Amino acid sequence: MSQEILNVEKLCVSIADKEILKGLDLKMGEGETHVIMGPNGAGKSTLGNTLMGKEEYEVTSGKITFSGEDLLEMSTSERAKKGLFMTFQNPIEVPGVRLSEFVRSSCEALGNKMSLWNFKKAAAEQMKVIGMDPSYLDRELNVGFSGGEKKKAEIFQLLMLKPKLAILDETDSGLDVDAVRIVSEGVKAYQEQNNGALLIITHSTRILESLNVDKVHVLYNGKIVAEGDGSLIDEINENGFEKFMKD
Numbered sequence: 477m478s479q480e481i482l483n484v485e486k487l488c489v490s491i492a493d494k495e496i497l498k499g500l501d502l503k504m505g506e507g508e509t510h511v512i513m514g515p516n517g518a519g520k521s522t523l524g525n526t527l528m529g530k531e532e533y534e535v536t537s538g539k540i541t542f543s544g545e546d547l548l549e550m551s552t553s554e555r556a557k558k559g560l561f562m563t564f565q566n567p568i569e570v571p572g573v574r575l576s577e578f579v580r581s582s583c584e585a586l587g588n589k590m591s592l593w594n595f596k597k598a599a600a601e602q603m604k605v606i607g608m609d610p611s612y613l614d615r616e617l618n619v620g621f622s623g624g625e626k627k628k629a630e631i632f633q634l635l636m637l638k639p640k641l642a643i644l645d646e647t648d649s650g651l652d653v654d655a656v657r658i659v660s661e662g663v664k665a666y667q668e669q670n671n672g673a674l675l676i677i678t679h680s681t682r683i684l685e686s687l688n689v690d691k692v693h694v695l696y697n698g699k700i701v702a703e704g705d706g707s708l709i710d711e712i713n714e715n716g717f718e719k720f721m722k723d
């Protein structure tokens with residue numbers, strides 16, 4: 477493994493006093509692409525939200541280090557500054573804030589202050605990668621965006637913010653065939669442009685077809701119950717999760 481970027485050890489997480497993650501272990505190296513698969517309700521989004529530091533997710537025990545530093549000691553914005561990023565299963569709409577303002581101020585918060593001219597130039601370049609018209613920059617964040625447009629807007633943010641580790645929570649769900657291809661090209665560009673690490677949560681494996689996957693983890697009932705290489709995806713597609721569901 478390359479230099480370690482993420483190490484989750486025996487993580488237990490509760491929401492509203494219900495234990496969702498029950499001793500989860502996960503290790504990732506810099507620039508690696510890992511996939512998390514698992515049945516609905518297994519705790520995949522919970523893991524992502526916990527890594528991002530969303531407050532309703534209570535870590536009851538366990539450890540998380542990010543580039544060797546204790547992640548659990550950091551606020552949500554500190555985590556973002558350190559290079560963590562997540563796309564959401566259901567991106568929120570933010571009326572009154574334009575996509576351009578949102579992304580430019582996020583870049584600035586991460587230490588990449590750009591003049592409006594430079595920002596627009598960089599934005600247009602990245603939008604081209606994912607076939608997004610620059611006119612979206614002037615629209616309010618996600619307001620009235622179609623499902624696919626919201627996902628593209630997130631990949632646009634990924635390309636602009638260049639995090640060290642991006643967690644993609646079902647970025648490919650609800651996308652048409654062409655949109656999946658475009659989004660996966662965007663994700664590939666992120667990998668190539670900055671050797672960024674990826675944790676991809678997905679049910680459909682179409683987005684993975686053009687990406688190099690280093691490791692696949694199966695999350696069931698709050699734990700990683702199996703790990704393997706890309707061939708595990710084919711096995712799950714063929715036989716489902718039943719094999720892993722022994723408590």
Ligand SMILES: Nc1ncnc2c1ncn2[C@@H]1O[C@H](COP(=O)(O)OP(=O)(O)OP(=O)(O)O)[C@@H](O)[C@H]1O
Nearest residue numbers: 491492496514515516517518519520521522523532
């Ligand atoms: N805010 C919350 N309040 C109460 N229960 C929650 C909350 N968030 C998640 N849960 C519960 O935690 C469990 C795991 O949810 P999670 O969203 O992590 O599953 P998932 O693996 O992402 O599933 P899916 O594949 O359907 O997206 C579910 O039973 C869910 O109902």
Ligand SMILES: [Mg+2]
Nearest residue numbers: 520521522565
């Ligand atoms: Mg989920």
